[in-house]
Amino acid sequence: MFANWKSAVYEYAHRRNRLEIDGEAGELASMVRDDRFVRKLEGRLRRLQASRKARRAEPLRSETGLKIANADHADREAVVELEFRRSTEYGQLGQTFREERMERERVTVTKNGNQWIITGVEPVMGERRSVSAPVPPFSLAESEDEAAMDARLPSVPYLNYRVLPSVTVEPMHRHASYDRAKARRYAEKWWNGTNPQYMQFEVDCTNFVSQCLFAGGAPMNYTGKRESGWWYQGKDGSRELWSFSWAVAHSLQSYLSSSKGGLRSEQVDSPHRLAIGDVICYDWDGNGRFQHNTIVTGFDAVGMPLVSAHTTDSHARYWDYRDSYAWTPNTRYRFFHIADYF
Template sequence: MRQAWKNTLYLYVDQHNRHEVDDRHQTLHAPITDMDYTLRMSERSRRLKRWYRERDTSPLKSQTKAKLIRTREGEGEVTVDMEFHVQREADQQGTTFVEERIDRERITLTREGKSWIISQIDHPQMERHMRNIQLGTEQEQGALSPPLPYLNMDVLGAVKTAKSSPYLREKAVQYAEQWWNESNPRFLSFEVDCTNYVSQCLFAGGAPMNYTGRRESGWWYKGMVNGSEGWSYSWAVSNSMERLLTSSTTGLRAVAVKHASDLQLGDVIAYDWDGDGHYQHNTIVTAFDKNGMPLVNAHTNNSRHRYWDYQDSYAWTEATQYRFFHITDFF
């Protein structure tokens, strides 16, 4: 009977891959009774068709590697946590672009007679994570697995002094490419890691840390020191980084620009999924498409060369707002 539910799961994984480029009805498809999921995916398919058309882009093929992370079996029901590594190719004006991303899903299978159906599919929207605000202070997400040493000086170089130094965009991009789908073991890793990852990329590019010793000010990281968390909110919290880049006049600085096309390599985009002024995600620009539009890398839902507007994300809504930050050329 165990093999029976796995057969249904394998069928879903194959369907998941095919629907990345072709959402037409297939001869073989997994039995899914989750109508909320069906409506969500129908809307996503409609949106992505328009999205490709407006970008003058056509999806070519997709390759999906599925990993079963966790299984919980009960009487007549199985819940599995899956990780999908999606590599999607698209053509834009004769040039092929390759995008990669990591999606996670929680799938519930239910036995009906001798068959197994998929009764529920959830997409944990880690990119929508919002820090709690209490008494005006952002409460940080706890980090995982404190490693040593805390700063990888061999990779990143020494902390910059007050002397003016350039932002090395190619170094920031090189770091972003190296660590897009894993964590640098010389830094702490967070469950919600997007801003921590972007901060590391900026630091690799030469952005100087501003060690104030206070969580709510500056932009700095020390790791775990005597059991205490040693980093500023702006280093690891999406909304705090957005505020820092908006207002900082020393150290790490940026200029807000109006359009995504105004950005350069190593620049930053902040995402407010609900349009309520609280930013929940950050990415770094690592490439451009044929139209000069940014492609970005990110953590949490790890992504490489993803189209900047994230309309293929389960976190995206019609209310989504963006901030485009051009990092200053000198610090």
């Protein structure tokens, strides 16, 4: 079908781009011999089309940039790591919106006779942690006395001076407001990049949300213990100096559910009640284990949240993630409205 593996990959990317508009996975059948992936993609596209119909959102155009991140190829097979940057424009009730995301796939291309065909596609689903990965422990505080102290002194942050090099003196106790516009600007700047002043994690969604909250003025609660507080220092040699709640999805959800001082939030029952800079947590399997977090950075024409996230880097993505390979019918959400003052 194709004279070399690169031609097969580029044609695959071209057809995948068209799918974002017409939603017909069948046109891949002639070049992709991986029935399991095609079925998975068909399910994702059906959910996407149903979501668009319910929202009265009409896709207008799609652009896909392709980068070959890595290629391990021999005479008759190539295993290629692909990075797609997708930009999809859609209309809704007279308004136009643009959603962007970065997606990764591992594609196997095999030579059959004189032609190359795609024999395997594996989406890299960073939005879902491995089911065997342990959930780190988390506790809000060591004792009732510590919790009471946090409530009395809600505005004392631990500051990472490498992130804020202009700060040379630790601040006095003060009350601070949450600057939602700053949190959004930070998310818009770094949704598809890494701030070099922070570590990057393989599963980076919660680290990114924490950075956005901190950029908006949320004070760190430094305890020096990874299982408590909400704080970040980076690394000291091989030692990782950050709380689980800073970078682990389930732990941040636990912290937001229970914190009484510093960074606080109210759990609300509907995405309609969220504002810019609020947080959504995702339990893909409905088993109480949260595996992904996003931050609200906009709203569509009917007032539903659009979010930004890392891992599958996304900007202005519709909040429910029904177009994600990680989504299941058992998916449950928690919605956190961040306090206006700390």
